[in-house]
């Protein structure tokens with residue numbers, strides 16, 4: 127296969143972890159006979175420094191032409207001034223909007239060797255393997271009208287609008303059911319249908335989609351119950367789908383099941399299909415630019431590498447290749463290799479390059 131991939135290293139440890147992922151991508155290309163054409167562009171703080179804007183036209187044009195985008199991280203203290211006219215995060219938000227990335231995917235799979243890093247007991251974590259779909263471009267974060275005003279009592283008041291159209295729910299529900307069909311065939315939809323009108327539409331629309339997938343089980347949970355069940359019975363979940371606000375909270379809660387942020391990948395998928403007929407997506411680790419360790423060569427590259435594996439699976443349809451990478455990461459962790467962020471006291475910590483080298487050895 128031939129595919130075009132845009133690399134956006136960004137700031138802080140972004141370039142270090144992207145470098146590691148690119149090496150592994152090249153090895154996978156060689157091993158499986160694919161031609162991955164990569165182009166690297168600026169985004170975030172570095173783009174502000176070089177061009178004055180966080181998302182230069184050139185970067186956006188390259189992402190729009192690409193089959194998929196791999197992003198390191200953006201931001202850092204250098205660009206943190208709250209009064210600054212331009213900020214690194216605007217690059218990321220602008221790109222999500224321009225590519226129409228409406229679905230955020232977060233896998234939650236605590237690694238058996240690293241369960242000690244989670245505040246939850248291991249007996250709860252064994253066998254947990256879920257994928258959370260968060261709607262990313264609608265709901266209360268974008269709903270209009272939104273306003274702060276003085277009410278008739280002379281008091282300040284403010285409101286936001288939680289709004290979903292049927293088509294916004296349909297497209298993410300379909301994606302969730304499609305991917306659940308390739309997994310354990312269960313979808314849990316999370317809403318607040320006992321109180322919110324927008325949630326009642328959400329639930330009704332998800333049920334409509336479910337009717338087209340008779341072999342997939344649908345479970346509806348209210349968000350308050352879902353946040354409890356996520357801790358009390360996490361292994362019962364396969365695919366979870368929810369709206370922007372609830373997804374924001376639930377994905378952060380779920381990261382506590384794994385406890386090791388440096389290891390966690392994520393994806394954002396859009397409606398547009400790429401040259402291989404799959405959704406164009408942007409793939410990035412959940413961690414930020416880690417300015418405290420940037421430039422030291424000690425960043426954990428696993429979250430970035432697993433994001434790249436997600437890219438191979440979801441945007442390029444290369445399941446065997448993605449599994450090869452995931453198995454290589456597993457073997458390296460099983461063999462006890464650790465970067466500083468996941469090493470226990472007394473354990474040897476590998477640098478970024480050494481950790482990726484170990485993963486490459488497993489690929490060959």
Ligand code: NAD
Pocket residue numbers: 139198199200201202203218387388410412413414415416417418419424425426427429467
């Ligand atoms: P962070 O994720 O960058 O770092 C939190 C802590 O985790 C730090 O101690 C860091 O050293 C450590 N860490 C994170 N990733 C690691 C890795 N791969 N290997 C080893 N250790 C790792 O979060 P923060 O400190 O809150 O934010 C730093 C900057 O990153 C801010 O400017 C923030 O806005 C930005 N940020 C960007 C994104 C993104 O690009 N998507 C996401 C979150 C934060």
